[in-house]
Amino acid sequence: LARGESPQDLAGRNVVVSAGGTREPLDPVRFLGNRSSGKQGYALARTAAARGARVTLIAANTGLPDPAGVEVIPVTTAVELREAVVAAAAEADAVVMAAAVADFRPATYAAGKIKKKDGKEPDPIELVRNPDILAEISAVRPSAGQLVVGFAAETDDVLVNGRAKLRRKGCDLLVVNEVGERKTFGAEENEAVVLGADGSETPVPYGPKEDLADTVWGLVAERLS
Numbered sequence: 504l505a506r507g508e509s510p511q512d513l514a515g516r517n518v519v520v521s522a523g524g525t526r527e528p529l530d531p532v533r534f535l536g537n538r539s540s541g542k543q544g545y546a547l548a549r550t551a552a553a554r555g556a557r558v559t560l561i562a563a564n565t566g567l568p569d570p571a572g573v574e575v576i577p578v579t580t581a582v583e584l585r586e587a588v589v590a591a592a593a594e595a596d597a598v599v600m601a602a603a604v605a606d607f608r609p610a611t612y613a614a615g616k617i618k619k620k621d622g623k624e625p626d627p628i629e630l631v632r633n634p635d636i637l638a639e640i641s642a643v644r645p646s647a648g649q650l651v652v653g654f655a656a657e658t659d660d661v662l663v664n665g666r667a668k669l670r671r672k673g674c675d676l677l678v679v680n681e682v683g684e685r686k687t688f689g690a691e692e693n694e695a696v697v698l699g700a701d702g703s704e705t706p707v708p709y710g711p712k713e714d715l716a717d718t719v720w721g722l723v724a725e726r727l728s
């Protein structure tokens with residue numbers, strides 16, 4: 504759809520989108536991170552705004568410019584992302600978790616920079632689990648009738664893995680990408696299948712992240728009405 508031609512099917516709706524990738528600090532100069540660019544989440548925020556929604560974008564380390572007309576809340580870690588999503592979800596009609604959330608964080612944070620010790624191998628890094636934000640929001644449904652959407656990058660048996668993940672998370676829609684080679688990370692384009700808890704399966708051909716975003720919002724709008 505060209506600019507200004509978007510359906511206004513999210514008018515009066517309040518949506519929350521998370522984007523980017525969390526960073527889990529080890530010490531003041533180092534972190535564990537991932538390669539999520541944030542582009543898919545930003546495309547979701549822009550297209551939702553174009554369809555008339557009030558949009559809160561919770562952005563983890565994207566370095567991307569704020570989309571016009573969108574409230575942007577910057578966060579760094581998974582724990583901060585959870586706080587921001589839980590707070591924003593209280594009044595949201597839809598929550599879309601496009602962010603890559605670190606599954607683990609270092610068990611301890613070193614207040615001073617970790618230094619090499621003469622002739623010694625480094626200590627192993629102990630990790631602990633981060634909260635599962637998508638599963639939590641799906642279970643709690645902070646606002647009545649709320650729609651919850653997750654994203655998953657899978658390899659191998661993509662659809663089987665996607666179906667299992669959709670059930671495990673308890674969300675309404677799961678956007679499943681197949682990862683590998685040129686696909687997904689940092690790319691401008693994306694290819695996916697959107698799985699619904701109602702059994703629906705919507706393929707989205709390889710194309711701009713805006714097109715995938717518009718397909719997601721179409722499915723959300725149809726389920727909200």
Ligand code: CTP
Nearest residue numbers: 600601602604633634635636637653654655656
């Ligand atoms: N997610 C989340 N909180 C986490 C991990 C993931 O909210 N701690 C969300 C992501 O934002 C995404 C969805 O869950 O929308 C699926 O992420 P994924 O990493 O595929 O799921 P995991 O349950 O972590 O499974 P895996 O072990 O395959 O990484």
Ligand code: CA
Nearest residue numbers: 603604605606
């Ligand atoms: Ca994960």
